[in-house]
Amino acid sequence: MKEYLKSDSEQIDHILNIIKEQGTGYLNTLADRPTSVNNDLISEQMDLPESGMGTESALKIFNERFEPIMVGSSGPRYLGFVTGGTTPASxxxxxxxxxxxxxxxxxxxxxxxxxxxxxxxxxxxxxxxxxxxxxxxxxxxxxxxxxxxxxxxxxxxxxxxxxxxxxxxxxxxxxxxxxxxxxxxxxxxxxxxxxxxxxxxxxxxxxxxxxxxxxxxxxxxxxxxxxxxxxxxxxxxxxxxxxxxxxxxxxxxxxxxxxxxxxxxxxxxxxxxxxxxxxxxxxxxxxxxxxxxxxxxxxxxxxxxxxxxxxxxxxxxxxxxxxxxxxxxxxxxxxxxxxxxxxxxxxxxxxxxxxxSMMAYGRDGYKAIVENNIKLSEQFGEMIENSDAFKLLAPVRLNTVCFTLKDDTKQDQVSRFLESLNETGKVFMTPTFYNSHTGIRAAFVNWQTQEKDIELIFDLMNKIAATVG
The missing domain is CATH 3.40.640.10 (Type I PLP-dependent aspartate aminotransferase-like (Major domain))
Structure with a gap:
């Protein structure tokens, strides 16, 4: 253990560069990162090593066992749980x-x-x-x-x-x-x-x-x-x-x-x-x-x-x-x-x-983030309102869209629809129950979300809705 600790300390610049490259690669491909993964990918738990293996070996094991199941929760199409992203400055x-x-x-x-x-x-x-x-x-x-x-x-x-x-x-x-x-x-x-x-x-x-x-x-x-x-x-x-x-x-x-x-x-x-x-x-x-x-x-x-x-x-x-x-x-x-x-x-x-983040982007930067998310939520709400497959459960008041399947006779299919949508790995939303309906929530708070994202999401929704019932 002492040898690995000493070696890691002497090579901290090398270690941090490896982490920087991996982190940069993740951030640069975040929009393509799956928003949901199969739980079967989680392997059995390992035991505590007796003498350790050093940071690079630990990173290799992390990348083999856990990195593939890290979802893009800070990405532009992760609309569940009101989850924000991370600005570069933050x-x-x-x-x-x-x-x-x-x-x-x-x-x-x-x-x-x-x-x-x-x-x-x-x-x-x-x-x-x-x-x-x-x-x-x-x-x-x-x-x-x-x-x-x-x-x-x-x-x-x-x-x-x-x-x-x-x-x-x-x-x-x-x-x-x-x-x-x-x-x-x-x-x-x-x-x-x-x-x-x-x-x-x-x-x-x-x-x-x-x-x-x-x-x-x-x-x-x-x-x-x-x-x-x-x-x-x-x-x-x-x-x-x-x-x-x-x-x-x-x-x-x-x-x-x-x-x-x-x-x-x-x-x-x-x-x-x-x-x-x-x-x-x-x-x-x-x-x-x-x-x-x-x-x-x-x-x-x-x-x-x-x-x-x-x-x-x-x-x-x-x-x-x-x-x-x-x-x-x-x-x-x-x-x-x-x-x-x-x-x-x-x-x-x-x-x-x-x-x-506030020093880097200032009042105008956050105004732009907030107003862009509001605009996208309103556009997404309009898509749903004008849809043959979905309906709003409440007005879009700020940045969250609450909706369900339009056909009330398919209420028992809403959960399966959401599971199928999330299983695509292209978008993630969360279930809810509102106004006597099983519903779905899409929360827009990420600084990277763009109009092309909601168009992709809505196209997926319609394809999956056509298979329901």
Missing amino acids: IAGDWLATVYDQNTQSVKGQGDISAGIELETIKMLLDLLGLPENFLGGFVTGATMSNFTGLAVARQWIGKELGKDFAKDGISGTVKVLTATPHSSSIKSLSLLGMGSGNIVRIKTAGDNREAICLKDLENQIVQLNDEPFILISSGGTVNTVDFDDFSEIRKLKEKYKFWWHIDAAFGGFAACSDTHKHLVEGWEDADSITVDCHKWLNVPYESAVFFVKEEYRILQVETFQNSNAPYLGDPLDNFGYLNFLPENSRRLKALPAWF
Whole structure:
């Protein structure tokens, strides 16, 4: 082992060149990479070698066993799970984040001060999204941990409103959480936080074919709480149909009633980059906490998301996440360290890929990415709407197209149709169930997707649909 480690260290330039060439080859052929593979290609697991074999030999085994089953999930026709791509600049930033290997926590003092890069990146993100600088933000692994962070501070706020310290003493009683169409990651967060995934008060939706909150029912439910503090989880783009709650009207309710307002805008928040769709997030600046997922529409590598929590709640945030051996005195922002503001004690420099990408392409670059994806989703929606084989299940509101087979008598064939489509390896979409229909979702968030891609996809869809039933 020691010999291989010494040899690898001496040949690091050679090793990285091999990886660079392989990575470049993958990226240059990404559009042709299969979006789905046969699970039978996965071979039996190997045992741990006793003395190792060195990096080049390990790479050879990887290329024999695993490389063929790596799908083009960051490619232009992977439309499942709202999966973003990776811009060239974000790849550069991610590589350097690995090379420099910082544990990003503090901004001053001895040792690592890479949190300064993170704070600068958060400032740029707030600017890109049109949010004020009175939000404190940080990077976490994904929307689940971003929702977890915002809702954890909300939990502490609820406790203080009730004269309790939930972070120190644990939750007592029931915390009321109102929502209409929450993402599964928010429900998971409530479970992790001890508030209970089953304690949600469901609010009616705004009407037929809507997933947004019915404001009248929301206010009726608030009145019934009789001034009891609660948490409102609202949507900045639902998963199935990208429906947005009316933030301007919720802001008015916040002036009348006492509650913590959390917005899950994992990918929909990037509507703020579009001149034609930024009205969808109007009023979101008055929320108490916001979730935004960077490895979706910002097109940076997994794992990357940010939380935004109003700075006025920084004491509550520190009470929630404070490291046990790191007491603070006075204002925690005076001696800032992420160690006391978010869940992880160990974290890589996740901000660097986002910093590189925003610096490289700027506001205009992201406006172009977002508006191109919106245009393509609208075109794809029109193709489906004018089709004899398919129909939309909801209007195309932003960047996701929710559809099914046009013939309702073939509902039992929708799943098989999608399997056949994905099996081509030319496109990948995900199943859903919406409005009493088995459906399919196609999410457009990749910077490389072009009109030729949706034409290829739609041609495949029609050929496969002709064989169904």
